[in-house]
Amino acid sequence: MAKDGSLVVGLDIGTTKVCAIVVEVDADGAVDIIGIGHSPSRGLRKGVVVNIDATVDSVRRAVEDAELMAGVEIRSAFVGIAGGHIKGINSRGVIAIAGKDHEVTRQDVERVIDAAKAVALPVDREVIHILPQEFIIDDQTGIKEPLGMTGTRLEAEVHIVTGAVASAQNIIKCANKAGLEVQDIVLQQLASSEACLTPEEKELGCILVDIGGGTTDIAVFVEGSIYHTSVLAVGGDMLTNDIAIGLRTPRPEAESIKRKFGCALASLVKPDEKIEVPSVGGRRPRVLTRQTLCEIIQPRLEELIAMVDRDVRRAGFAGRVNGGAVVTGGSSIMEGVPELAEQILDMPVRRGVPRAVGGLTDVISNPMYATGVGLGVYGAAHRTRRKFKKVTDRNIFDKVIARMKEWFGEIF
DSSP states (O other): OOOGGGEEEEEEEOSSEEEEEEEEEOTTOOEEEEEEEEEEOOSEETTEESOHHHHHHHHHHHHHHHHHHHTSOOOEEEEEEOSTTOEEEEEEEEEEOOSSSOBOOHHHHHHHHHHHTOOOOOTTEEEEEEEEEEEEETTEEEESOOTTOBOSEEEEEEEEEEEEHHHHHHHHHHHHHTTOEEEEEEEHHHHHHHHHOOHHHHHHOEEEEEEOSSOEEEEEEETTEEEEEEEESOOHHHHHHHHHHHHTOOHHHHHHHHHHHOBSOGGGSOTTOEEEEOOSTTOOOEEEEHHHHHHHHHHHHHHHHHHHHHHHHHHTOGGGOTTOEEEESGGGOSBTHHHHHHHHHTSOEEEOOOOSOEESHHHHOSGGGHHHHHHHHHHHHTTTOOOSOOOOOOHHHHHHHHHHHHHHHHHO
C-alpha cells in the first residue's frame, strides 16, 4: 500500500457523472492510476450544485468505488469546478525590484503577482486561479522564470480565473459532507489540459474544448501559457433532449441511443443503417434510419462548435492557435466530432484522451476521464497544498436533530 503522501485524488463533480481518480506519485514525480470510481450525478445542473444531498450521495458512491479498487482510504481530494459563473480576465502588475543587487527574488515574484491580481471584484466573486503567462524585466519580454535575473523593473502578465463564491462554497461543502478535505478547487478545463495536451501544442497555440454533459469548457493556450478561459452553458444533455423530442422517446433511451449510434456527421453514416427506437407509453418500438438520428445531432453540434469559434474570435486569439484544437469530454466520444469541428474551426482537430500517465491506462483511455485524470496530475504537482480546512462531518448529529424535530412535529 502506498504512503499517504504519495497518494493524490482527483474528484470530477460533473453534471452527468461524478468521477474519483486515485493516483500514486513515485519519487520521480511519475503518475500511476491505481483506482477509479464513478457514479451518476444527481444534484448538478449546468455544472452548478442545485441539490446538496443528492450531490453528496453521488460523491460518496464514486469515492467508495475508487477506495475499493485502489485498496486505500480517501481523505482528501483536488476538486474540479465549472459552470457559467466562471470568468477569466488577463491582468498586468508592475513593481520595482528591491535589493542592492537588483536581483529578482521569490518575494519580488510574489509581490508582482499580488500587484497583478489587484483587480476590483464584486463581493459575490472570488479568485480561483492566478496563472502567470510571462514576466518582463526592463522591457525584456518572454521570461517564464525570472528568479535570479537582474533588473530594476519587474512586470507580470497573469490570467485570473474567478467564480461565484456561493458556487465554489457549495462544491466544497458537498465534498466535506462526503467526508473529504478539499486540498484545492481546480478549473476543469485547466485540469483537462494537464491530461490531454502536449507541451508542443501549448507552445504553438491550442484551443481545448471540453464538451461535458451540462457545459462546454474552453481554454486557449499561447506560447505555453493559458490566455483565455470561458464556459458555455450548453453540453451533451442538450443533444439528449433534442433526440428525445425528435424521436419521441424517453430521455434515458435517448441517452443510450446517442451513445450507441450517435454521429456528428450524417455523411459518415450509410443510408441503409437502421436503429430501433423505444416509444413512450408502452407503444411498440419503431425502426428508423441512423441518418435520421444524425440529422438531429449534427445541427446542434454545429451550433455549439460555432459558439466556441465566436468565443475564441471575440477574445482575439483566432490567429494565434497554430497547434489546432483538441476536443475532449464525454460528449466528444461520438463519431465524427473532430471532423465536424475541423470544418467549422478551420484548423486541425483531434480527440483528446488522457496521456502521460501509467497504471490503469487501458481503463482511463477515454475522453470522459480527461478532467478526473487531469485533476490527479495537477494534484501530483501541488500535493502539499492545503487551501481549505476540512469541515467536520456532522451528518449523524444532523440526522438526530432532524429526527427529533420530526418527533416534536408529530406530537405537537
